[in-house]
Amino acid sequence: xxxxxxxxxxxxxxxxxxxxxxxxxxxxxxxxxxxxxxxxxxxxxxxxxxxxxxxxxxxxxxxxxxxxxxxxxxxxxxxxxxxxxxxxxxxxxxxxxxxxxxxxxxxxxxxxxxxxxxxxxxxxxxxxxxxxxxxxxxxx
Amino acid sequence: xxxxxxxxxxxxxxxxxxxxxxxxxxxxxxxxxxxxxxxxxxxxxxxxxxxxxxxxxxxxxxxxxxxxxxxxxxxxxxxxxxxxxxxxxxxxxxxxxx
Amino acid sequence: xxxxxxxxxxxxxxxxxxxxxxxxxxxxxxxxxxxxxxxxxxxxxxxxxxxxxxxxxxxxxxxxxxxxxxxxxxxxxxxxxxxxxxxxxxxxxxxxxxxxxxxxxxxxxxxxxxxxxxxxxxxxxxxxxxxxxxxxxxxxxxxxxxxxxxxxxxxxxxxxxxxxxxxxxxxxxxxxxxxxxxxxxxxxxxxxxxxxxxxxxxxxxxxxxxxxxxxxxxxxxxxxxxxxxxxxxxxxxxxxxxxxxxxxxxxxxxxxxxxxxxxxxxxxxxxxxxxxxxxxxxxxxxxxxxxxxxxxxxxxxxxxxxxxxxxxxxxxxxxxxxxxxxxxxxxxxxxxxxxxxxxxxxxxxxxxxxxxxxxxxxxxxxxxxxxxxxxxxxxxxxxxxxxxxxxxxxxxxxxxxxxxxxxxxxxxxxxxxxxxxxxxxxxxxxxxxxxxxxxxxxxxxxxxxxxxxxxxxxxxxxxxxxxxxxxxxxxxxxxxxxxxxxxxxxxxxxxxxxxxxxxxxxxxxxxxxxxxxxxxxxxxxxxxxxxxxxxxxxxxxx
Numbered sequence: 001x002x003x004x005x006x007x008x009x010x011x012x013x014x015x016x017x018x019x020x021x022x023x024x025x026x027x028x029x030x031x032x033x034x035x036x037x038x039x040x041x042x043x044x045x046x047x048x049x050x051x052x053x054x055x056x057x058x059x060x061x062x063x064x065x066x067x068x069x070x071x072x073x074x075x076x077x078x079x080x081x082x083x084x085x086x087x088x089x090x091x092x093x094x095x096x097x098x099x100x101x102x103x104x105x106x107x108x109x110x111x112x113x114x115x116x117x118x119x120x121x122x123x124x125x126x127x128x129x130x131x132x133x134x135x136x137x138x139x140x
Numbered sequence: 141x142x143x144x145x146x147x148x149x150x151x152x153x154x155x156x157x158x159x160x161x162x163x164x165x166x167x168x169x170x171x172x173x174x175x176x177x178x179x180x181x182x183x184x185x186x187x188x189x190x191x192x193x194x195x196x197x198x199x200x201x202x203x204x205x206x207x208x209x210x211x212x213x214x215x216x217x218x219x220x221x222x223x224x225x226x227x228x229x230x231x232x233x234x235x236x237x238x
Numbered sequence: 239x240x241x242x243x244x245x246x247x248x249x250x251x252x253x254x255x256x257x258x259x260x261x262x263x264x265x266x267x268x269x270x271x272x273x274x275x276x277x278x279x280x281x282x283x284x285x286x287x288x289x290x291x292x293x294x295x296x297x298x299x300x301x302x303x304x305x306x307x308x309x310x311x312x313x314x315x316x317x318x319x320x321x322x323x324x325x326x327x328x329x330x331x332x333x334x335x336x337x338x339x340x341x342x343x344x345x346x347x348x349x350x351x352x353x354x355x356x357x358x359x360x361x362x363x364x365x366x367x368x369x370x371x372x373x374x375x376x377x378x379x380x381x382x383x384x385x386x387x388x389x390x391x392x393x394x395x396x397x398x399x400x401x402x403x404x405x406x407x408x409x410x411x412x413x414x415x416x417x418x419x420x421x422x423x424x425x426x427x428x429x430x431x432x433x434x435x436x437x438x439x440x441x442x443x444x445x446x447x448x449x450x451x452x453x454x455x456x457x458x459x460x461x462x463x464x465x466x467x468x469x470x471x472x473x474x475x476x477x478x479x480x481x482x483x484x485x486x487x488x489x490x491x492x493x494x495x496x497x498x499x500x501x502x503x504x505x506x507x508x509x510x511x512x513x514x515x516x517x518x519x520x521x522x523x524x525x526x527x528x529x530x531x532x533x534x535x536x537x538x539x540x541x542x543x544x545x546x547x548x549x550x551x552x553x554x555x556x557x558x559x560x561x562x563x564x565x566x567x568x569x570x571x572x573x574x575x576x577x578x579x580x581x582x583x584x585x586x587x588x589x590x591x592x593x594x595x596x597x598x599x600x601x602x603x604x605x606x607x608x609x610x611x612x613x614x615x616x617x618x619x620x621x622x623x624x625x626x627x628x629x630x631x632x633x634x635x636x637x638x639x640x641x642x643x644x645x646x647x648x649x650x651x652x653x654x655x656x657x658x659x660x661x662x663x664x665x666x667x668x669x670x671x672x673x674x675x676x677x678x679x680x681x682x683x684x685x686x687x688x689x690x691x692x693x694x695x696x697x698x699x700x701x702x703x704x705x706x707x708x709x710x711x712x713x714x715x716x717x718x719x720x721x722x723x724x725x726x727x728x729x730x731x732x733x734x735x736x737x738x739x740x741x742x743x744x745x746x747x748x749x750x751x752x753x754x755x756x757x758x759x760x761x762x763x764x765x766x767x768x769x770x771x772x773x774x775x776x777x778x779x780x
Contacts, residue, residue, distance in 0.1 A: 062400060120256075121252070133516075135519070
């Protein structure tokens, strides 16, 4: 269930299909990526996708962070959802990688999530979010 | 015999299950028999211990002696810092570990 | 030395608050130990045998006297009056309480220090050459590059849950004092056609499967470096093995797909990443470099008075040539005979801070061999520095000799260890306590690990010792022929293992074989490489 969402549009609860099913000429508009799926396989179809769900079966498996950035770097504008073993202390990094909705398996404390998202005013690197890296603030 | 040990959550100090609580002294440790897992989960859940586990030990006249050197070092302290041993005045403490 | 601006300070301060919140949630039971563990590890907090252990970062091993005194203060106030300097140029405290950890970080933050990413499956503290800025043979000071990487890797959103830990070293000399090619990424800064850039080596490491990093790119320009490293890490994050913790380091990925295929994938990823604008302008490297400008040298080139024989021995063994006439590099050995390698008391840490402030333009370095360096000492002050060190029992003249042993904390402290390391180091150093005998043996790098993780760099020892658990009894395997320097190599096991005293005897026999067979100025490792393992094996097992 989507517990945190940082998009202005309405949730469209459409069932997502696996990457294999999607590539097998599905006309689905929602896809679910498992950690070992290649996010780049979706690049030709980003225009018609409204939801990409990235599975985190275990929080220690960080492949989904790269998947998210790759999709955003390719211009994907739809909903990018982290689903599964998603924990409070990962949400800030996930936001920076381009996720804008979260469906954690175990419910999270909204106050703790808000704190985690507002704890750092600045970032060192350019990523998939709009945060301006410190080097750019230093040099304009 | 089986002992239940772990570290105190807040201080990190090595601690031993005594049958009705925790002690930093291995001599106080009680045989948990078949009940180790149940006590472990209850005590971990209550956050009275961190990273608990069950070990084998031999009963001796001076109390239980853990079967593995690692737990004997845990019980007394680093062998290279006698000043930090739980028994700094006991010349036999080193032999007890090795 | 680098100084934080408001941005750097704000990040470190925020990390203190962040970690305090994480600790509070753990103590309150809002998160489990399983969930807390990666969080505390990413802030350098382990649970070891006797207590929590906190590893504090010393970025590229450089610190000033104020920071050094803070390390002493932490040891005094929160620990047991000593600290342990590590092979990754950090310091560890062995007796930390979870509930005091955030207070320690708060104190560290007041002197621009932290414990960020000193553990965990993320990019660790960037290490470098302890002689940076002082070495006669360096192309450029590597530390501004290391600082650039420190900032880039700090809270990197994509690379904080890598398959496994990730270590980067940066050097800028042909002589490798940082075991560069035994890192996940090793960078050697070079000048090509007048332009500075990095030779990039990827996939080195010690541990269970030691590997020497192959060269993946002969020259990456300064303003492409972060994009290139981002590409290196992304390929690893996506394709590094996650099914087996022992095969999860990048060296295994590169070994399995081959350096050529890895290079190809990185090149492809780099072509894409380079379009994203993630590289800071060169002005940022220049801004950082300005902090590492040479100090205001003012000493004339006078040779010290060598009439005190103890001082002369120390000069010959522990003092190295400097790029600036009139100056020298002083190595402070943390390897007293019979002592614990890398340990220093609060009082000793304070003494080293005082000497740095007075005689070394306020700077110190930590070495991967667990020693300390005063990088900018005027030759006229060498005698005073030596006296100050001697009074604090820090003047052992054994740099690079057989008693200058690298040893991990081993089973005396570490929950991963299989055998104790420190007592073996103590017995070997004591056996060779006679300094004339040590000097006669010359450079001999002896390194001891208490388990296969190889924190004691045994694979890279001219003589390496690996402690294993044989049915509950400590047992020690001996390897010969490793090196972490520019002549990098991995040591080979010579035969069946020994007990603690047996391994000390075997080391002694090996030194006798060396003495009998050496030619000219050959070091132990040179003789070993020339004659091979057999003469040593025969003497030890024969």
